[in-house]
Amino acid sequence: MKDFKVDTYDEAIDVIKEIGFLPLAKLIPNYPSLDSITPKEHWYTGSEFDPWMWRAKFPGDGAAAYGKFVKKKSVLISIELLPLVRDILGSSLSIKDRFRDGLMSREAVELYTLISENEGIDTRVLKVEAGMKDKEKKKPFDHALLELQGSMDIVVSGTKAKTNEAGEKNGWSSTSFETMNFWAKNHRVDESSIEKEDAKMMLRDHFAAICSPEAMKAFNKIFGF
Template sequence: MLDYKVRTYEEAIEVIKEIGFLPLTQLVPNYPSLDSITSKEHWHTGSELDPWLWRAIFPGDGVAAYGKFVKKKSVLISSELLPLTRSTLGSPRSVNERYQDGLMSREAVELYTLISENEGIDTRVLRVQAGMKDKDMKKPFDNGLLELQGFMDIVVSGTKAKTNEAGEKNGWSSTSFETMDYWAEKNKIGKATIKVDKAKMKLKDHFTSFCSPETMKAIYKIFKF
């Protein structure tokens, strides 16, 4: 495995810029993940050294897109690598077009519409507005968000703290979402206009330059080389 030892947020940014693709937890054999390159003792401490907090700061700073883009697992994709990755894993067709062809659920389409109308919407607010607050709607809600992230239609834009009427923090922070198009444009990232074959070739060259043959087997499956 590439041997990175990261202590600060700034050091983590350098790793993301270098390798371009960083899972939150182990996803690829002999390949870094945010939890493998940082100290376990800093996780969930709430300090400036807490990588769990960084995951929501990276997209806010435009350093990397963050979401469950691969195998329903959370990953960070650098701004530089994002156009290639979107061409490879995403779809050039709209959410509605895919829905008409049976490739997207009705819930996913409804959630995408709400997110596009309320960029940066809090997950709790989104669930209420979608009419999915009831317990039996949690699974369709979660699955809809996973579908949209899997096609790279939406991105985690950050987290929002739960507050009481006095404005004091009261409970766990929740995720907020933006459409990928909005996030990319806001951070001046080029659109995914490159052809799929060329994007795959560039990604393959990128990962081959520092990954072992064993690691590349898993990379091949992820990016469908």
């Protein structure tokens, strides 16, 4: 795989379009991540060249789906590859059926319902609405969000700044979420579905054309090629 050097947001979008799958941090051996292809000195500066700021722009612009979809790690997936990844990692069963069959936690169902009723909901608001603001609820809340991202049911839609009563920024921004169906429809992602094994074959062929054997081994574990 060629070496990528990225300085601007538009250059990062070009890389995502080219390789289709870009982790935020190191995840796949001999494979790029956003932090490995961008200058370290640009991170957390709050400037237009800060890749940490871009992570919220990608899903907002529809340039890539963003979330902790793989191994509980944040990754960016291109619009072109997203349908294949959803067919592999997602489920053909409804939320209700998965809960009935013991495949989904009660907390995940509750959070999904709240997100679907308030697309783009701020994490802070979601905690309050779910009655999970207390410290002892942090773990099940975080686990439920990871569960929903890992099953491709929700996607990060951006970030929202914390403000005071005067409307001034006050504290860290928080993540906001949408259901994957809502996000995909808004950004004109192909919503047709194919058989999981066919999706695996197509995704395997894509990565085989650009990856080293070591990287392919890692992708095989993730997607079950």
